[in-house]
Structure formats: C-alpha cells, structure tokens
Amino acid sequence: MGKIEDAIARMVGHRVYLDTNVFVYFLDRNPDYFSVVAPIIEAIDSGLIIGYTGDAAVAETLVKPYQIGNPALVESVKTFFGMEDFLSIQPHDAETFDLAAQLRAERGLKFIDALHYATAIQAGCKFFLTNDGGIQSSDVLEVVPVKTLAE
Template identity: 30%
Template sequence: MADQRLERLIRQLQRHTVVGLDTAVFIYHFEAHPRYLPLTRVALSRIQQGHQQGVTSTITLMELTVRPCQLGRRAVAYHYEALLVNFPNLLLVEIDRSVARRGAQLRARFRVRPAEALQVAAALTHGASAFLTNDHGLARLNPIIDIIQLDD
C-alpha cells in the first residue's frame, strides 16, 4: 500500500515543474510523522534535487513555528525557519498585494479558508501548476491547479 502511494505521488509530481507546498508537508516531515514521512521525503527530495521548483509562503513559516513558540522552544522555531529559507529549489514567498488579491479571488470563487487561499495564491502567482497538501477541502480548486493529496 505504501509503495502504491509513493508511486502515485511520484507520477503526479513528474507532471509539474513548479509545485506549491502546504504547511502540512513540512510539519509531517519535520515531526517524522510515520504515515506521511515516506511521502514528504520523496516530495522534498525531488525539490531539493531540482526535479521540481517548490513554492510555499510565509504563512508556512508562521504555521510551522507556532507550536515550538507555544512550547517555549524558540531554537526549534529558528531552526525550522532556517530550513525553509535555505532549502534548495524552494521559494519562500512573501504575502504581498498581488498574492492577497489573488487569494481574495480564490476565496470568492471557491470558498476556501483565508490561509489556504493565500497559500495557493502564492503558489499560482509564482508559476505552480500543482499544490501538495493534505487538505481535502482544496480539491475544489482542481479546475485551476492540480491538487495533489498526500492521503488517498
């Protein structure tokens, strides 16, 4: 079963040169989630090796560092930030007016939550044709971007 999920993910990723990444991809990877680590390892390795360009936004930075900050583990939060900023072939996008406008359009058309709208808008604005997530609610965005689910 795991092998099938990995093969499916690789096939889906191979169709794209630029892939947006949702926060969950990084959380699962950094926390070594037993169900998702094999999948995130493949996705992030492909980006690191230059098979795809990855795109995520500063929303990922915020969401990724909340828990370490709550636990008083600022060093972990800084480490996560350093990993994001220095990750090869990963663009960490600031949320600017252009991304905010596109996010508003996505919210209006597809009724997605604000953070998700901004994440996908950042990916689209920077050329992504796919978005890797575990948020099944984003499947409604498939008409404009290929939503790739970690989970079946």
C-alpha cells in the same frame, strides 16, 4: 511504481507548491505521512521538482515550536526553510491577497487556504501538495492530496 513514485514522476520539472501540513509532517516525522512527504522533499532538494511555498507556510510551521517555547526547534525550522537552493519562498503581496479574497469568495475556502492557493497560482505552480480536503483542483492548479498518496 507506487503512488508516491508516480506522483513524483508527474511533478518532475514542474513547480510544486507545498502547504504547511507537508512541512509539519516532514519536520515532526509524522508516523502516518512522513514516508509520503519525505521522498517529495528529497526530490525538491535534489532539484527534480521545483519547490515553492509562501511566507505564511513558514510562519504556520513556526507556531508549534514557539508555542512549546523551544528556541532550538525554532532555529531548526528557520534553518530548514533557509537552506540554499531548496525552496522558493514567496511573499504575499497585494495582488496575491486580492486573488486570495476572490478565491475565498468564489470557492468558499478558508482565508489561509485561499492565500496559499493564490500564492501557488501567482508563482506559476502546476501542482499543490496538501492534506487539506477543502482545497480542490482547478484548471490552473492540480491539487495532490497527501492522504491519497498514503493509501
């Protein structure tokens, strides 16, 4: 099996948090990473993997469609995130923001990365799929870098 198949096999049945860049690669059909993230999105859609993300990831994914003034693309992104029985989109409550502040202070993460990390922890995720090199694994959350799956 290849790296992507091995990663999916390890994630089957577990909660996996997807960072914004995963959605951008998928929705933009990024030439470098689409073939990596598409099977993972498909595994979530089929129920093999329990997919999670946060409201912040949805908002970040909407920035470019709003920037370029494309209302059809905005609606397409909203429809993607609104699919039934697909992703669990977590809100960012006071407890999550507090944990994010702690993570930023302790680990030196950018605040948005700390917020994603905290949201993944609060949601009980085992894996965190990202392409952000500043986010590292801990004893509660295993970071899976997209770029390593593409190698």
